[in-house]
Amino acid sequence: MSDLSNYTLVDLVEGIKNKNFTSEEVTKSFIKNSEVSDKLNTFITKSFDQALVSAKNFDKKSKPNGLLGGIPIAVKDMFCTKDVKTTAGSKILNNFVPTYESTVTNKLWSEGAFLLGKLNCDEFAMGSSNETSFFGNVTNPFGDKIVPGGSSGGSASALAANLTPASIGTDTGGSIRQPASFTGTVGLKPTYGRCSRWGIVAFASSLDQAGPLTKTVEDCALLLQAMSGYDPKDSTSVNIKVNDFSSNLTEKVKDLTIGIPKEYRVENMPTEIDKLWKKGIDFLKDAGVVIKDISLPHTMYALPTYYIVAPAEASSNLARYDGVKYGHRSKGNNLIEMYENTRSEGFGDEVKRRILIGTYVLSSGYYDAYYLKAQKVRKLIKEDFDKAFNNVDAILTPSTPSSAFKMGEKKDDPVSMYLNDIFTVPVNLAGLPAISIPSGYDKNNLPLGLQLIGRPFDEQMILNLSLALQRRMNFKRNIKAWWK
Amino acid sequence: MSEKKFDYFIKGEKNKWEVIIGLEVHAQVLSKSKLFSSSSTKFGAEPNTQVSLVDSALPGMLPVINQFCIEQSIKTGLGLKAKINRHSVFDRKNYFYADLPQGYQISQYKNPIVGEGEVILDMPYGTKKIAIERLHLEQDAGKSIHDMDPENTFVDLNRSGIALMEIVSKPDLRSPEEVNAYVKKLRSIMRYLATCDGNMQEGSLRADVNVSVRRVGEKKYGTRCEIKNVNSIKFMQMAIEHEAKRQVKLLEDGKAVDQETRLFDIKKNITKSMRLKEEAHDYRYFPDPDLLPLEIDKSLIDKLKKTLPELPDEKKDRFIKNYNISAYEANILVSEKEISDYYEEVIKHADKKLAANWIMGDLFAVLNRKNLSIKRSPVSAKNLSILINLISSGEISGRIAKEVFEIMIEKNDNPKEIVKSKGLRQQSDPKELEKIITEILTKNKDKVAQYRNGKEKLFGFFVGQVMKSSGGRANPKLVNEILKSKLK
Numbered sequence: 010m011s012d013l014s015n016y017t018l019v020d021l022v023e024g025i026k027n028k029n030f031t032s033e034e035v036t037k038s039f040i041k042n043s044e045v046s047d048k049l050n051t052f053i054t055k056s057f058d059q060a061l062v063s064a065k066n067f068d069k070k071s072k073p074n075g076l077l078g079g080i081p082i083a084v085k086d087m088f089c090t091k092d093v094k095t096t097a098g099s100k101i102l103n104n105f106v107p108t109y110e111s112t113v114t115n116k117l118w119s120e121g122a123f124l125l126g127k128l129n130c131d132e133f134a135m136g137s138s139n140e141t142s143f144f145g146n147v148t149n150p151f152g153d154k155i156v157p158g159g160s161s162g163g164s165a166s167a168l169a170a171n172l173t174p175a176s177i178g179t180d181t182g183g184s185i186r187q188p189a190s191f192t193g194t195v196g197l198k199p200t201y202g203r204c205s206r207w208g209i210v211a212f213a214s215s216l217d218q219a220g221p222l223t224k225t226v227e228d229c230a231l232l233l234q235a236m237s238g239y240d241p242k243d244s245t246s247v248n249i250k251v252n253d254f255s256s257n258l259t260e261k262v263k264d265l266t267i268g269i270p271k272e273y274r275v276e277n278m279p280t281e282i283d284k285l286w287k288k289g290i291d292f293l294k295d296a297g298v299v300i301k302d303i304s305l306p307h308t309m310y311a312l313p314t315y316y317i318v319a320p321a322e323a324s325s326n327l328a329r330y331d332g333v334k335y336g337h338r339s340k341g342n343n344l345i346e347m348y349e350n351t352r353s354e355g356f357g358d359e360v361k362r363r364i365l366i367g368t369y370v371l372s373s374g375y376y377d378a379y380y381l382k383a384q385k386v387r388k389l390i391k392e393d394f395d396k397a398f399n400n401v402d403a404i405l406t407p408s409t410p411s412s413a414f415k416m417g418e419k420k421d422d423p424v425s426m427y428l429n430d431i432f433t434v435p436v437n438l439a440g441l442p443a444i445s446i447p448s449g450y451d452k453n454n455l456p457l458g459l460q461l462i463g464r465p466f467d468e469q470m471i472l473n474l475s476l477a478l479q480r481r482m483n484f485k486r487n488i489k490a491w492w493k
Numbered sequence: 494m495s496e497k498k499f500d501y502f503i504k505g506e507k508n509k510w511e512v513i514i515g516l517e518v519h520a521q522v523l524s525k526s527k528l529f530s531s532s533s534t535k536f537g538a539e540p541n542t543q544v545s546l547v548d549s550a551l552p553g554m555l556p557v558i559n560q561f562c563i564e565q566s567i568k569t570g571l572g573l574k575a576k577i578n579r580h581s582v583f584d585r586k587n588y589f590y591a592d593l594p595q596g597y598q599i600s601q602y603k604n605p606i607v608g609e610g611e612v613i614l615d616m617p618y619g620t621k622k623i624a625i626e627r628l629h630l631e632q633d634a635g636k637s638i639h640d641m642d643p644e645n646t647f648v649d650l651n652r653s654g655i656a657l658m659e660i661v662s663k664p665d666l667r668s669p670e671e672v673n674a675y676v677k678k679l680r681s682i683m684r685y686l687a688t689c690d691g692n693m694q695e696g697s698l699r700a701d702v703n704v705s706v707r708r709v710g711e712k713k714y715g716t717r718c719e720i721k722n723v724n725s726i727k728f729m730q731m732a733i734e735h736e737a738k739r740q741v742k743l744l745e746d747g748k749a750v751d752q753e754t755r756l757f758d759i760k761k762n763i764t765k766s767m768r769l770k771e772e773a774h775d776y777r778y779f780p781d782p783d784l785l786p787l788e789i790d791k792s793l794i795d796k797l798k799k800t801l802p803e804l805p806d807e808k809k810d811r812f813i814k815n816y817n818i819s820a821y822e823a824n825i826l827v828s829e830k831e832i833s834d835y836y837e838e839v840i841k842h843a844d845k846k847l848a849a850n851w852i853m854g855d856l857f858a859v860l861n862r863k864n865l866s867i868k869r870s871p872v873s874a875k876n877l878s879i880l881i882n883l884i885s886s887g888e889i890s891g892r893i894a895k896e897v898f899e900i901m902i903e904k905n906d907n908p909k910e911i912v913k914s915k916g917l918r919q920q921s922d923p924k925e926l927e928k929i930i931t932e933i934l935t936k937n938k939d940k941v942a943q944y945r946n947g948k949e950k951l952f953g954f955f956v957g958q959v960m961k962s963s964g965g966r967a968n969p970k971l972v973n974e975i976l977k978s979k980l981k
Contacts, residue, residue: 089553102552109546111553208553214782243555244784322782325585328596329550333648344591344646371587371777380779 013038014171018080018228019255021174025079032079035174036064039081039125043172048492049148051167053086054094054127063123075121076235083173085164086127087134088114088219089208093124097210098132098142098160101330101337101355111208112240113177113219120235125173129163132357133327134184134212136160137429140420141359148416149192150488151455155413158188158429164222165192169486175232176222181212182315183409183433185220186445190408190458193447193486195229195475196222198433200466201440202247205240211326213319214245216437224486226446226475230254233468252469260477263297267474268401272308273432275410281451282407289405289448289459292481293474301401305393310386311435316427317370317383318438323360324367330355362423391439398464403471406432408445408458432460442468446475447484454487497617501668502709505741510706512737513714514672515664516729518679519657520689521633521697522565528632528656529556529599536695540638540649548654550594555783558583562656563787565688566606566630567797569658572682572804573625575610577794583630583784587777592635592648600659602778605629606787612662612682613806614674615824623675624663633657652696658689664703664714669730676700676726677828681805685830699724704736706744715740716750720757720764732757736764808833816845825853831867838874843881851881855895859902872901880908892965893917921968923975926959929967930975933958944980952976 013021013035024030040057060081067079089095089107096102114124131141139147139162149157150170157166161178165188168176178185180198189196197220204219211217221232234255239248269290274283290300332338332351339354341347356364370379397404410431419426436443442465445458459478463471503510527534530547547554570577584602607628614621635653639646660679666672680691680698691698705717720736723729735757740750754773755764780786803811805827812823812833826849827833839848856877860867880897883889889897889912897908897917912918920926933955934941944951959972 089551095552097552105552107551107553109551206553207555210552211783242557244557245782321779325587325597325777325779328587328589329552329594331589331591331596333591334549334594335551348589368777371779373775373777376777376779 014042014174016174017225018077018175018223019225019231021080022077022231026073032064032067032081033061035079036060036081036125039171039173042170043126043167045493046167046170046172048153049150049166049170049172050145051129051147051163051170051172052083052126053096053098053129053144053163056093056124056126060123060125067121067123073121075119076231077117078121080122080174081125082117082122083125083128083164083167083176084114085130085161085176085178087130087179087210088177089210090114090124090127093127095127095210096144097134098130098144099356099360100143101351102210103143103337105336107208109208112205112242113209113236115208116236116238117177122235128161128167128176130178131160131162131184132360133210133323134160134179134181135323135359135363137183137187137426138414138416138419139163139188140416141357143357146416148492149413150490150492151192151413153491154416155455156191156416158191158413160184161188161196161222165189165194165196168192168194168222168224169488170490170492175224175228177219177232177236178222179209179212179217179219180433180437181216181218181319182437183430185222186408186433186443186458186460187429189222189445190447191413191456193456193484194222194224195226195444195446196220197229197233197444197468197471198436198442199233199237199468200247200442201437202245203237203442203466203468205238205243205246207240207242213322214326215322216315216319218437226472226479227255227258229444229475230258230472233472247466249466254469254472257469258476259473260296260480262293262474262477264299265402265470265474266299266301266400267293268301268303268397268404270303270305270308270397270404270406272305273406275431278407278410279412279451281449282410282457285449285457285459286405286407289478292478293405295481296477298474303397303401303404305390305397305435307386307389307393308435311390311438312427312431314383314386314390315430315434315438316366317379318387320363320367321371321380322367324364324371327356327360327364359423387438390435394435394439394441394462402464403474404462406460406462408432408460412451412453412455412457436462441465442471444471444475446478446482447486448478448482449484456484456486499616499618499667501670503706503737503741505745507745509709510737510741511709511711512667512733513664513705513707513717514666514668514733515703515717516662516666516672516675517701517703518660518662518676519699519701520569520660520679520683520691522562522630522656522658523687523689524559524562524565524656526559526561527654528559528562528630530654532654534655538651540647540651542651544650544653548594548650550596556599556781558784558787559656562630563606563789564793564797565656566628566658567789567794568686568801569660569683569688570607570610570628571794571798571801572686572688573607573610573612573628573660575625575628576608577789578604578606578608579789579791580604581606581787581789583781583787584778585781588774590634590637591646592637592650592653594635594650594653598632598634599781599784600631601629604786606789612675612678614671614678615820616671616674621671623665623671626661626663628658628660631657631659664705664717669733672702672729672733673726676729678805681828685802685804693725696724700729702729702732704733704740705750706737706740715744716752718750718752718764719754721754721767723757728757728759731762732764735762739764802830816840816849818846818849822849822853829867835867835870835874839878839881841878843878844885847881847884848878851877855898871903871905872898873905876901876905876908883908883912887919887921887968888912889917889919890965890969893919896965917966919968920963920966921971923971926963926967926971926975929959929962930972930979933962934979941980952980955980
């Protein structure tokens with residue numbers, strides 16, 4: 010039998026359903042890869058034994074069912090998993106074992122999947138290189154000392170290295186799409202409100218959204234379908250029908266109109282990325298799509314707006330990690346000292362930086378100048394997109410302004426690190442769905458992605474366009490398993 | 494009616510000072526579950542047994558608004574004749590404390606659910622309108638327990654997340670008496686509406702009291718101090734009195750009042766500084782991104798309007814108009830819904846004025862003595878109405894009625910049966926009475942002579958003797974008539 014870990018998610022589901030192979034065989038193939046993957050440092054917690062038990066139980070069932078029947082899946086360690094340690098990549102939750110299961114992972118399990126392990130990520134999902142994790146850097150399988158992107162770096166890396174057939178991440182400012190782009194995988198951030206946030210460790214509540222990371226667009230449609238849906242436990246989730254994304258997936262995109270925003274043509278962008286963008290445009294034209302130049306005039310304000318809104322919410326969301334109830338607690342002679350010691354020792358530098366920024370922008374006397382103004386700009390950014398979508402069906406941009414960089418390269422320069430999210434952040438501010446699909450390589454043989462942005466709740470449209478692109482791109486993940 | 498004049502002023506050594514008071518009342522919403530979770534709100538449970546994942550702020554937990562609490566606060570707003578804001582927003586009030594699991598309290602800051610309203614007070618010097626500035630919904634915190642262990646503080650999260658309505662008055666109150674009337678009226682309105690049980694012992698009703706003073710005649714408000722978390726009307730009154738005097742002393746000594754938060758020390762009867770304005774928290778309020786703004790349908794407000802019961806003010810007007818009782822009496826009878834219900838039950842079949850007298854007099858005395866609410870009155874409304882009818886029809890005298898009432902307290906028997914079995918029926922036969930009277934006058938010839946010589950005070954003596962000899966049963970009206978004619 011060929012190596013099952015090379016299969017797509019769709020093929021694995023089909024193969025298990027048709028009894029071509031068993032869930033146990035599938036699970037073993039991924040465990041086998043994972044066991045020799047320590048150099049990549051993708052796993053924070055391995056649940057291999059339990060996964061094997063689940064696989065065997067699945068194989069015993071007379072009537073296996075579910076969209077993901079018999080599939081082991083490793084998930085980003087931002088999702089709370091019942092009885093399995095959940096850290097958010099932070100020391101402060103180093104010992105935290107939830108008694109509950111997040112809605113999104115629960116949906117996967119109820120479709121027949123089971124947990125393979127918990128994947129490394131930037132601490133509290135704050136980072137673009139997976140270098141802020143308390144559990145160490147994750148390495149990109151495309152090269153030693155290359156970052157996988159972040160914050161869902163563990164998810165992207167594990168997927169690209171065939172350690173999991175698919176994964177889920179969270180995307181607050183690009184945390185799914187950017188690592189997908191850096192690892193040659195498909196990553197989709199759904200519309201805000203499409204997936205429940207219940208049970209996901211919160212970073213910035215008005216921006217956070219869970220989404221799939223997969224090898225193909227078909228896999229993406231399937232996983233998105235399994236994880237989407239209204240949840241009464243999340244007041245911001247939206248009660249809207251979930252498409253059968255897989256059945257409706259089609260390459261027929263003729264006569265759709267795609268917008269090309271001029272503001273995304275940033276200075277100093279590598280020519281390869283510009284070329285790739287043009288290639289994407291040509292492929293879409295080939296599929297019968299009409300291309301239209303558009304303007305999203307407030308794009309340049311997106312990054313500063315994001316770096317006010319996200320830290321503001323984070324500073325409040327992370328107040329609960331105080332050593333009183335759960336997680337890490339340091340000693341102190343009184344309550345204040347205990348707080349100070351716990352949070353000083355429990356949080357890493359990037360998290361502290363964002364808590365400080367967030368606290369500052371919400372402070373009395375600064376609120377109007379920063380937070381309130383950022384909210385106003387956020388509205389303008391959203392209106393840019395609303396206007397654009399009067400004339401186009403989707404928008405095509407590069408996913409990132411560069412390919413994956415070297416570890417340590419941007420670690421001491423937060424602003425240059427933040428600039429990596431310049432194409433992904435506006436989408437979160439506007440609450441729109443967007444997908445990154447692998448589209449080619451740069452001169453260093455590192456993958457690059459293109460991003461398609463869609464109308465609210467029209468994930469189907471960007472999936473269909475992605476499918477049309479995917480076939481024409483004919484992208485191959487050229488990875489040698491050097492880490493074994 | 495002679496109206497008293499308002500006369501609460503602090504007399505300093507140099508000036509007379511007016512006291513300005515505003516209240517922030519925290520009223521626990523009467524609701525089975527908490528504001529953002531389904532945990533029980535029952536009072537008195539074992540510590541940390543009514544705590545959900547949301548209440549303890551575990552990672553990834555999200556608040557979901559309890560629709561019933563929204564309706565309760567709309568109802569309360571309507572009861573305060575206030576504007577209901579169709580659009581309101583939940584904000585996060587950020588601060589660290591061990592019994593605040595989220596590290597923030599979900600509250601309403603710029604856009605509360607209820608806007609301006611009013612509460613009418615009946616004071617001895619007339620009615621007074623107290624303006625309400627706003628009512629907003631917020632979560633309660635947990636409870637820190639400092640005295641269970643010398644080293645550690647314990648935290649009980651049963652209260653964490655319970656819905657509170659913060660009702661903010663304008664600085665319209667001028668005396669501890671008005672504060673007393675205001676809190677009681679507010680409580681009465683909420684009890685009528687069943688939106689807050691008003692139980693101060695259980696912490697369902699607490700207040701932050703803002704106090705400032707100014708020289709009589711001055712227009713500008715002085716600097717205020719806020720006395721935090723006072724949980725009884727008596728303590729509020731004591732705290733105000735003390736705080737006003739403290740401020741007067743400062744000002745008359747040429748010093749300034751610092752704007753600060755103070756705590757009332759019950760044992761020492763003083764207020765103590767808790768934190769100065771400069772030390773005040775920066776709460777960094779911002780809209781809670783986990784909750785959508787609250788949009789209230791007009792149809793919901795209209796629906797709730799229709800369910801509103803008759804409130805104390807309307808009931809009072811009706812009582813005065815329909816039952817011919819005084820404003821003073823009406824006020825007391827409507828102060829609690831249960832009292833007004835009891836009264837209206839009694840007067841279905843009995844005299845309205847007598848009923849008011851009996852309830853406010855004898856019945857209240859018994860309830861007070863036995864420390865009972867009217868709901869648990871030992872005398873049923875039905876039996877009291879029978880008793881009153883026995884008086885009205887002349888079957889028993891008021892004095893005998895009191896005797897019968899004492900027996901009713903113990904047994905709640907039908908007063909008719911008591912009168913019958915004890916032979917207490919009033920002696921109203923003129924012939925019988927004449928016989929007794931003649932006998933007494935014969936026995937006391939000297940006093941009759943004195944009376945006739947002008948010592949008219951002796952009339953009472955004769956009445957007394959007749960009553961005594963009839964065992965109190967003689968009809969006093971008849972006795973009077975017969976005595977008068979015989980003594981001519």
